[in-house]
Amino acid sequence: MNTRDTDRLKTLLQAALPPTRDDLPPRDLWPELRQRIASAPASPAPVSIPWFDWALAGGVALVAVAFPAAVPLFFYYL
Amino acid sequence: MAGEEALEQQIVLDFRAGDAAAFEALFRHYQRDVFRWIRRIVRDHAIAEDLTIETFFRIHRARERFDASREFAPWARRIATRAALDWMRVHRPEHGMPDDFFAAVPSASAADPVISAEVRHRVAAALALLPPKLRIAAILALIEERPQKEIADALGITVAAVKLRVFRAMRKLRHYLEQQGIRP
Numbered sequence: 001m002n003t004r005d006t007d008r009l010k011t012l013l014q015a016a017l018p019p020t021r022d023d024l025p026p027r028d029l030w031p032e033l034r035q036r037i038a039s040a041p042a043s044p045a046p047v048s049i050p051w052f053d054w055a056l057a058g059g060v061a062l063v064a065v066a067f068p069a070a071v072p073l074f075f076y077y078l
Numbered sequence: 079m080a081g082e083e084a085l086e087q088q089i090v091l092d093f094r095a096g097d098a099a100a101f102e103a104l105f106r107h108y109q110r111d112v113f114r115w116i117r118r119i120v121r122d123h124a125i126a127e128d129l130t131i132e133t134f135f136r137i138h139r140a141r142e143r144f145d146a147s148r149e150f151a152p153w154a155r156r157i158a159t160r161a162a163l164d165w166m167r168v169h170r171p172e173h174g175m176p177d178d179f180f181a182a183v184p185s186a187s188a189a190d191p192v193i194s195a196e197v198r199h200r201v202a203a204a205l206a207l208l209p210p211k212l213r214i215a216a217i218l219a220l221i222e223e224r225p226q227k228e229i230a231d232a233l234g235i236t237v238a239a240v241k242l243r244v245f246r247a248m249r250k251l252r253h254y255l256e257q258q259g260i261r262p
Binding site for chain 2: 005006008009010011012013014015016017018019020022024025026027029030032033036037040
């Protein structure tokens with residue numbers, strides 16, 4: 001992909017979705033934030049990891065051990 | 079200037095110690111920057127406001143982990159990017175894009191007249207199909223034209239990784255567009 005291709009794609013993207021302008025400021029968000037903090041529990045609930053995720057992680061680890069050459073490919077598509 | 083920096087440093091230290099007034103001062107000072115950054119990514123005013131609240135909520139939760147010797151703004155921007163990325167993962171294009179996303183596609187008179195409205199809509203739709211990580215990189219680098227170092231800091235990756243993500247995003251975009259008969 002050369003510079004001309006990149007420029008062409010950039011032109012198409014910017015024609016479709018022009019860069020944002022800083023015209024509209026947000027409303028005053030402080031009251032909502034304060035309420036959100038006040039209503040949140042003091043300590044977050046412990047994270048539970050589903051069994052499927054563990055199985056998936058185990059499978060990936062096995063593949064990595066069995067086929068080390070696949071590791072760079074895995075990271076590329078991650 | 080030195081006095082201002084010392085004051086901000088003190089506010090950051092107070093915030094880290096859990097001082098509510100210091101947190102409000104930081105919020106009022108940085109909320110617009112955080113909002114603008116998120117708005118660039120999600121391209122929807124109302125969603126950017128909600129994510130700004132989510133970002134500062136996370137900042138409040140993580141205050142003890144903040145390294146007071148570093149600047150507050152890049153840290154806030156990284157948390158904002160993470161919040162936007164989480165939102166993009168939940169709101170995939172098959173579930174519908176935000177109203178402002180396609181509303182931002184300009185009319186023929188407002189944009190390059192050589193590129194038709196239909197092509198612009200297809201390009202926006204193709205962009206929406208990109209995986210969130212690649213979409214963020216493409217939006218910030220190609221549409222918003224932010225410096226690669228800034229994008230890298232916000233995503234918590236290296237400049238080389240940003241270049242790779244932008245390259246992969248462009249390759250996928252070209253593929254999606256060519257499938258629709260558009261040769262970029």
